[in-house]
Amino acid sequence: MKPFEQLVTDHGAMVLRVCRLLVGPGADAEDAWSETFLSALKAYPLLPLDANHEAWLATIARRKAIDLLRKRSRIPLPAEHLPERPSTLGIPGHNDDELRQAVAALPLRQREAVALHYLAGLPYAEAAELTGSSADAVRRAASDGIAKLRARYRVLQNSPEGALP
């Protein structure tokens, strides 16, 4: 069995991209990353030797990200609080509002399809099994998601304030 550090080295970036796409860049994505690897570390000694580490980590990341999204929608924040908790880790001065808005514009189904297929490299059929969908539906969701992300992103880049009306 590989030392767990090897999984972090090999797949840490992929997991971060999946989390950023599912919950938007920022503190929530960072929390989802941390919870993914902590929970993977716990379960790792019992993982079958022939398991696909990348697919396994993407599966955990998706679950953690969805848990976070649910928690966020269930607990309405009091009005005096800021809607987004500032990142404790993020790069000062860096503003990922554009990406956040582009991601937020996608329905969760499309974000999942893009994350699992394009970022984690899962075949459509496997991504479908994971999300309780069909391979065709995942293929459509992934391609619609990419198209929408691209279109949205172009609008955002061309608008002088980097924000949509």
Place this chain on the structure above:
Amino acid sequence: MTSPSSPDLLPARTEGVRPALPEPLERLSIFEGALLEQLHGRLESAAREADLLDVAYTTIDSPLGPLLLAATSQGLVRVAFANEDHGVVLAALAAAVSPRILRAPERLAEATGQLEEYFAGHRRTFDLPLDRRLSKGFRLSVHRHLPLIPYGSTESYAQVAAAVGNPRAVRAVGSACATNPLPVVIPCHRVLRSDGSPGGYLGGPRAKAWLLGLEAAA
């Protein structure tokens, strides 16, 4: 002076065949490197708090080249020279101890500090908790005897064999030294052939000569 060396001790990722990232997705990797380094630090502390960090390791630069240091919750469990191949040593630790292994230099801070002092000639004995689970049977008795050889002195393989109560086991003492999981800290370099020639060393003959020279100079 020693300092933590590069974190990419383990082989870097080789990208497999996969769909190319369509243009807007590239944005998802923005400032990824610095953030991943911070997230790694956060994982180290979270794993430790949850009691899931079974083996912590780091690599330090030393006058004998990069050294791998690994510790369990009980103490220092492994020191390895570069010629042992640190990737292979970590894989062996995953099999012998636990695959829950993370690079976590903070857990090795005390060992790192004491080794730095030793290499600088400012320390003669190590005061570190040791996890001796990788030493078994006769080898364990040899490894327990070695720290009794004072700094700057040497014993022959035959003297060590006699000291552990098995005077005929001279060759077995040699192989116990060759499989010392904690070289430098457990001073197998202080064991020489009866004719005074240095004999083998797991860090190579030059490393042994360097250590004997360091201790003789003090």
